[in-house]
Amino acid sequence: MRLAFILSEIGSGLRRNLSMVVSVILVTFVSLTFVGAAGMLQMQINQMKGYWYDKVQVAIFLCSEGSTAAGCAGGPVTAEQQESLTGLLESPAVAQYINDFQFESREEAYNHFKDQFSNSPIVDSVTPDQLPASFRINMKDPEKYQIISETFSSQPGVETVIDQRQLLERLFSVMNGASLVAVSIAGVMIVCAILLIATTIRLSAFSRRRETGIMRLVGASKTVIQLPFILEGVIAAVIGAALASATLWAVAHFFLGEFMSQQYPDTAFISSGQTLILAPALIILGGSLAGISSLLTLRRYLRV
Amino acid sequence: MIRFENVTKVYDQKARPALDSVNLEIDRGEFAFLVGASGSGKSTFLRLVLKEDRATSGAVYVAGQNVAKISSWRVPRLRRGIGVVFQDFRLLPQKNVFANVAFAMQVIGKSRSVIRDTVPEVLKTVGLEGKEHRMPHELSGGEQQRVAIARAVVNRPGILLADEPTGNLDPTTSMGIMGILDKINQNGTTVVMATHDDDIVNEMRKRVVELKNGVVIRDEAKALYTSMIPVVGQSRRLKDASGRENLETGQPREEEGQR
Numbered sequence: 001m002r003l004a005f006i007l008s009e010i011g012s013g014l015r016r017n018l019s020m021v022v023s024v025i026l027v028t029f030v031s032l033t034f035v036g037a038a039g040m041l042q043m044q045i046n047q048m049k050g051y052w053y054d055k056v057q058v059a060i061f062l063c064s065e066g067s068t069a070a071g072c073a074g075g076p077v078t079a080e081q082q083e084s085l086t087g088l089l090e091s092p093a094v095a096q097y098i099n100d101f102q103f104e105s106r107e108e109a110y111n112h113f114k115d116q117f118s119n120s121p122i123v124d125s126v127t128p129d130q131l132p133a134s135f136r137i138n139m140k141d142p143e144k145y146q147i148i149s150e151t152f153s154s155q156p157g158v159e160t161v162i163d164q165r166q167l168l169e170r171l172f173s174v175m176n177g178a179s180l181v182a183v184s185i186a187g188v189m190i191v192c193a194i195l196l197i198a199t200t201i202r203l204s205a206f207s208r209r210r211e212t213g214i215m216r217l218v219g220a221s222k223t224v225i226q227l228p229f230i231l232e233g234v235i236a237a238v239i240g241a242a243l244a245s246a247t248l249w250a251v252a253h254f255f256l257g258e259f260m261s262q263q264y265p266d267t268a269f270i271s272s273g274q275t276l277i278l279a280p281a282l283i284i285l286g287g288s289l290a291g292i293s294s295l296l297t298l299r300r301y302l303r304v
Numbered sequence: 305m306i307r308f309e310n311v312t313k314v315y316d317q318k319a320r321p322a323l324d325s326v327n328l329e330i331d332r333g334e335f336a337f338l339v340g341a342s343g344s345g346k347s348t349f350l351r352l353v354l355k356e357d358r359a360t361s362g363a364v365y366v367a368g369q370n371v372a373k374i375s376s377w378r379v380p381r382l383r384r385g386i387g388v389v390f391q392d393f394r395l396l397p398q399k400n401v402f403a404n405v406a407f408a409m410q411v412i413g414k415s416r417s418v419i420r421d422t423v424p425e426v427l428k429t430v431g432l433e434g435k436e437h438r439m440p441h442e443l444s445g446g447e448q449q450r451v452a453i454a455r456a457v458v459n460r461p462g463i464l465l466a467d468e469p470t471g472n473l474d475p476t477t478s479m480g481i482m483g484i485l486d487k488i489n490q491n492g493t494t495v496v497m498a499t500h501d502d503d504i505v506n507e508m509r510k511r512v513v514e515l516k517n518g519v520v521i522r523d524e525a526k527a528l529y530t531s532m533i534p535v536v537g538q539s540r541r542l543k544d545a546s547g548r549e550n551l552e553t554g555q556p557r558e559e560e561g562q563r
Contacts, residue, residue, distance in 0.1 A: 005411065219382070
């Protein structure tokens with residue numbers, strides 16, 4: 001009975017205050033979309049970093065069947081060449097610059113590739129023998145990349161030496177900048193949303209002061225009096241958060257999944273499924289912001 | 305049922321207290337009028353019983369409980385034991401008669417079947433049978449006040465507080481309302497009614513507590529609106545007022561001790 005009563009109170013509150021409720025929904029929607037966009041950018045950065053990014057700086061790719069580089073004239077890398085490269089990496093002249101190194105076989109390369117590009121159609125057209133084996137080197141000082149490059153580029157069996165950081169760092173700094181902007185906008189919008197929720201709840205409490213006055217007099221508990229107002233704000237904010245989650249999903253699905261991945265097939269984009277991880281976070285964030293701001297407002301404007 | 309022990313209520317430090325060392329006891333099942341001019345402290349008295357305000361000093365007991373010692377989350381339970389009726393009825397305009405009375409039961413979580421059984425019964429007590437589906441604006445003032453009374457007593461409170469319930473009504477309608485309050489009182493509910501209406505007080509011949517400037521200047525059983533022995537009352541009143549002078553200067557210190 002009490003639950004039914006509270007629900008009907010919420011319903012009438014939402015109806016009576018419809019325009020304010022819609023504006024709360026929209027403001028939380030926009031602010032949480034920006035929060036989610038920042039989250040998506042970070043997810044995208046992690047996706048592009050792939051398996052090795054945080055572990056190594058420099059990759060020495062070894063020759064495979066299709067290699068056209070000068071060092072690969074003798075065909076795919078042989079066991080002896082690989083042996084001598086390992087020896088060179090362990091020699092004191094090189095070892096002083098590196099922390100450690102790992103050999104990535106073609107099978108391992110294929111597995112890492114599959115993980116990184118799991119949402120891309122490219123994965124079906126790639127086989128282990130298309131991917132080169134490599135040495136992955138963790139530098140003591142990433143700035144010393146040049147030394148490794150000079151030492152190994154001309155070695156037989158080496159196709160190329162790549163500093164992965166250099167390739168991606170600039171892109172990541174742009175993306176990090178963008179997510180910072182998104183977070184700042186989200187911050188302003190969230191302040192806006194909190195104030196708007198507070199105003200809405202205040203208006204709602206004011207327009208129902210007769211009811212709440214009588215509820216107080218006949219001895220309704222604080223919960224029964226306050227809960228409809230708090231839930232009103234929370235429901236509006238949760239609807240906004242759900243809209244934001246849907247928007248992010250749509251961006252990942254249609255823009256990244258269908259448009260961008262066609263344009264840049266060699267880039268690993270996040271999948272629309274991954275953005276759904278953001279949804280509960282956004283909904284909890286939206287709901288708790290609304291709950292807290294309505295509670296604080298009611299403490300000031302609704303006597304119980 | 306209601307006991308005031310040396311209760312003082314100060315709203316504004318600079319002004320005189322709204323209630324000044326009031327000692328009063330109203331027994332279970334009693335019917336008492338609270339009379340006095342505007343600003344004499346009648347409404348403050350009712351507010352203190354409801355714990356809408358805290359007494360500055362002294363103790364207010366309601367149903368044996370010191371209200372100052374009731375924690376805020378138990379105040380609703382105190383209020384469930386007290387019905388209140390106002391001069392301006394305070395009905396919900398968008399709800400019909402039945403819904404207005406049922407509202408008081410819904411908000412404290414009574415089940416639908418209990419509400420369906422109880423509300424018509426109470427409406428019958430106040431003489432509104434057959435008008436369950438009228439809206440408040442379709443009712444006369446007297447009928448609206450009856451709805452308000454029905455709402456106040458539907459949860460069977462032990463105490464009914466009425467703050468000038470006949471203030472907006474003509475004398476005949478007022479007498480009808482008084483008949484209902486008397487009936488409720490006869491069923492065992494303690495009724496305290498603040499009023500200006502001398503005709504009603506004279507007609508009812510109940511206990512009369514007269515307040516003036518926050519001081520009880522008369523407390524008579526089966527009395528009239530104005531005292532039948534005005535001279536004695538007058539002199540006592542003067543003595544009271546002078547006696548309070550000294551107490552009043554000591555008041556602020558006492559209040560600080562309270563906090």
